Amino acid sequence: xxxxxxxxxxxxxxxxxxxxxxxxxxxxxxxxxxxxxxxxxxxxxxxxxxxxxxxxxxxxxxxxxxxxxxxxxxxxxxxxxxxxxxxxxxxxxxxxxxxxxxxxxxxxxxxxxxxxxxxxxxxxxxxxxxxxxxxxxxxxxxxxxxxxxxxxxxxxxxxxxxxxxxxxxxxxxxxxxxxxxxxxxxxxxxxxxxxxxxxxxxxxxxxxxxxxxxxxxxxxxxxxxxxxxxxxxxxxxxxxxxxxxxxxxxxxxxxxxxxxxxxxxxxxxxxxxxxxxxxxxxxxxxxxxxxxxxxxxxxxxxxxxxxxxxxxxxxxxxxxxxxxxxxxxxxxxxxxxxxxxxxxxxxxxxxxxxxxxxxxxxxxxxxxxxxxxxxxxxxxxxxxxxxxxxxxxxxxxxxxxxxxxxxxxxxxxxxxxxxxxxxxxxxxxxxxxxxxxxxxxxxxxxxxxxxxxxxxxxxxxxxxxxxxxxxxx
Amino acid sequence: xxxxxxxxxxxxxxxxxxxxxxxxxxxxxxxxxxxxxxxxxxxxxxxxxxxxxxxxxxxxxxxxxxxxxxxxxxxxxxxxxxx
Numbered sequence: 079x080x081x082x083x084x085x086x087x088x089x090x091x092x093x094x095x096x097x098x099x100x101x102x103x104x105x106x107x108x109x110x111x112x113x114x115x116x117x118x119x120x121x122x123x124x125x126x127x128x129x130x131x132x133x134x135x136x137x138x139x140x141x142x143x144x145x146x147x148x149x150x151x152x153x154x155x156x157x158x159x160x161x162x163x164x165x166x167x168x169x170x171x172x173x174x175x176x177x178x179x180x181x182x183x184x185x186x187x188x189x190x191x192x193x194x195x196x197x198x199x200x201x202x203x204x205x206x207x208x209x210x211x212x213x214x215x216x217x218x219x220x221x222x223x224x225x226x227x228x229x230x231x232x233x234x235x236x237x238x239x240x241x242x243x244x245x246x247x248x249x250x251x252x253x254x255x256x257x258x259x260x261x262x263x264x265x266x267x268x269x270x271x272x273x274x275x276x277x278x279x280x281x282x283x284x285x286x287x288x289x290x291x292x293x294x295x296x297x298x299x300x301x302x303x304x305x306x307x308x309x310x311x312x313x314x315x316x317x318x319x320x321x322x323x324x325x326x327x328x329x330x331x332x333x334x335x336x337x338x339x340x341x342x343x344x345x346x347x348x349x350x351x352x353x354x355x356x357x358x359x360x361x362x363x364x365x366x367x368x369x370x371x372x373x374x375x376x377x378x379x380x381x382x383x384x385x386x387x388x389x390x391x392x393x394x395x396x397x398x399x400x401x402x403x404x405x406x407x408x409x410x411x412x413x414x415x416x417x418x419x420x421x422x423x424x425x426x427x428x429x430x431x432x433x434x435x436x437x438x439x440x441x442x443x444x445x446x447x448x449x450x451x452x453x454x455x456x457x458x459x460x461x462x463x464x465x466x467x468x469x470x471x472x473x474x475x476x477x478x479x480x481x482x483x484x485x486x487x488x489x490x491x492x493x494x495x496x497x498x499x500x501x502x503x504x505x506x507x508x509x510x511x512x513x514x515x516x517x518x519x520x521x522x523x524x525x526x527x528x529x530x531x532x533x534x535x536x537x538x539x540x541x542x543x544x545x546x547x548x549x550x551x
Numbered sequence: 552x553x554x555x556x557x558x559x560x561x562x563x564x565x566x567x568x569x570x571x572x573x574x575x576x577x578x579x580x581x582x583x584x585x586x587x588x589x590x591x592x593x594x595x596x597x598x599x600x601x602x603x604x605x606x607x608x609x610x611x612x613x614x615x616x617x618x619x620x621x622x623x624x625x626x627x628x629x630x631x632x633x634x
Contacts, residue, residue: 103599146569146588155569156592544595549611 088336090118092524096539101299186275227264336524365502368489
């Protein structure tokens with residue numbers, strides 16, 4: 079039987095980061111990835127000779143090089159990736175748009191948002207400043223019981239429109255809770271989006287993943303694709319290894335699972351061993367929030383004014399902004415409109431890329447996908463993407479006639495390729511913040527450990543290895 | 552290893568962790584973390600790197616003894632004598 083000091087389930091960003099940390103100091107480590115390529119929730123695919131990204135719109139947590147304690151710079155030092163190799167490109171500007179009610183722009187300079195609040199919500203200037211002071215003083219990395227971020231924000235801000243507008247991007251880019259967030263998660267994502275901001279490295283997610291995989295392998299790390307874990311093997315109170323889908327048993331001293339909280343629980347073979355991992359049932363730990371996303375390629379003349387100024391638009395049309403599983407297959411009343419090329423120093427490509435994301439109902443999509451009538455799912459994708467276009471055209475102008483290519487993915491697509499139950503991209507509403515489980519040598523990293531975004535997921539892998547494993551070997 | 556060699560090893564490791572670290576103006580009696588603006592995650596890397604290179608185990612309880620360049624040298628001298 080092969081045996082490794084550390085086994086990692088999942089070759090997404092958190093698994094790769096954890097692997098790099100461990101391999102960097104000369105330790106043997108193996109990452110098992112179910113899919114044929116790396117990336118997990120942030121991956122890519124090819125159609126018509128073109129690369130399309132899944133997941134990544136923008137990376138949050140932009141920070142200048144001199145800010146050594148910023149999450150981005152700490153992460154890069156930990157992974158031993160020189161910042162200059164990434165050639166970071168900052169966003170143009172982004173907007174929270176509640177049409178006919180209000181709009182707030184923000185950029186990687188926090189004063190943009192502050193002055194927008196002053197302009198559009200003059201009565202809220204002092205309370206907003208007081209809230210920022212409280213947020214700055216908050217340490218979100220100390221594990222503590224869940225506290226409602228809505229209650230926290232409402233204790234400062236009394237203008238409900240402003241509250242909803244501020245929550246809109248934060249929820250869309252990271253909340254695994256319906257209509258609220260835990261205060262720690264709120265603080266992390268508020269800083270990551272508003273106080274730090276959006277950027278992208280040059281190239282695509284494929285280039286970033288390639289860089290991580292190369293770094294990992296250069297340090298001696300091993301990575302096997304198309305190798306799903308079927309079962310976690312236990313003996314008394316410890317993990318002794320895993321059994322892969324092809325039946326191979328691989329032994330380990332430590333196991334890190336990035337598969338997710340309910341997904342990891344499913345890997346225990348008996349009710350007893352699963353109950354030892356966690357007694358929480360899936361209705362508590364399985365995330366209900368998922369999305370549809372349409373990717374469009376538009377020929378150049380479309381949408382000139384907007385495509386020249388905005389990177390991401392978060393919109394809401396309802397009286398009250400809600401962030402929960404929609405009753406119908408897709409929630410068109412709100413969404414995210416992203417122009418992934420609108421970052422400084424962008425390549426001059428022949429087409430404009432547009433991505434539109436809406437909340438979606440997993441059950442509705444699963445039902446259609448499993449139906450005997452195999453045309454139902456495709457027809458439903460078509461119908462909802464047409465309806466989405468009608469809504470989005472009212473916001474950014476008519477682009478329908480300029481579409482040269484389009485594709486849509488649904489909660490079922492996400493579930494199929496990432497194994498996240500119900501296609502819940504932000505994972506379980508129950509986070510395991512210290513990464514510990516009832517098994518002394520099993521740790522959780524990634525989305526369900528609770529750091530947010532791409533920088534957060536990688537820091538999660540890094541931190542779990544630093545705190546729990548490197549200091550013990 | 553001589554005292555100077557040990558000092559150079561520590562500086563080399565720091566440079567490796569942060570290639571923009573200003574080592575020219577380092578005061579050897581002051582805390583490394585404050586002067587270099589590093590955090591505990593970086594600090595762990597110094598420990599791990601020493602371990603990888605010279606197979607010396609540094610228990611967590613001893614980390615405070617690596618606070619300054621001088622204290623690093625004092626702590627490491629007996630442990631790297633044969634290296």
